[in-house]
Amino acid sequence: xxxxxxxxxxxxxxxxxxxxxxxxxxxxxxxxxxxxxxxxxxxxxxxxxxxxxxxxxxxxxxxxxxxxxxxxxxxxxxxxxxxxxxxxxxxxxxxxxxxxxxx
Numbered sequence: 070x071x072x073x074x075x076x077x078x079x080x081x082x083x084x085x086x087x088x089x090x091x092x093x094x095x096x097x098x099x100x101x102x103x104x105x106x107x108x109x110x111x112x113x114x115x116x117x118x119x120x121x122x123x124x125x126x127x128x129x130x131x132x133x134x135x136x137x138x139x140x141x142x143x144x145x146x147x148x149x150x151x152x153x154x155x156x157x158x159x160x161x162x163x164x165x166x167x168x169x170x171x172x
Contacts, residue, residue, distance in 0.1 A: 072170045073110040074128050080109065083128060083167045093135065093161035102168065103130045111172045113119040126172050138162050 071084045077092035099104065108126040111117045119125070138160040146153040 070110070070113040070170055070172075072108050072112070072126070072128055072172075074105050074139070075103060075107040075109055075122075083170070085167055085170055088133070089130075089165050090136075090138070090162045091165060094132075094161070094163045096170075097132045097163065099132055099134055101132050103132065103165065104128070105130060112172065113172055117172060123172070126170075128167060129150045129169040129171070131168050133164040133166055136162050136164055 071082060073080055075081075079092075081089060081091075083089065094103065105128045106122070106126075108123045108128060109119055109121070111126050117123050119126070122161050129163055140157050140159050142155065142157045144153070144155050
């Protein structure tokens with residue numbers, strides 16, 4: 070059984086037991102559970118496709134920790150102009166594990 074959920078403007082295909090890195094969810098502690106109600110698709114014995122979401126379906130997530138992602142470097146260079154710029158950033162992430170998919 071798997072589901073497709075929507076969180077933070079992105080879609081994720083999740084199975085039970087998967088570990089995900091979602092955009093930072095404020096105000097959560099490790100071992101706390103989160104319910105995601107924006108379930109787009111659920112596939113078990115049959116396929117349920119929502120328009121836009123599947124009614125009554127939810128995915129239960131458990132928070133592992135809050136972390137930061139790898140550093141992403143943005144380097145722009147204009148050739149023959151002696152012009153360059155280097156910037157970088159790190160995404161704030163929340164690591165979660167999928168505990169249950171309820172259809």
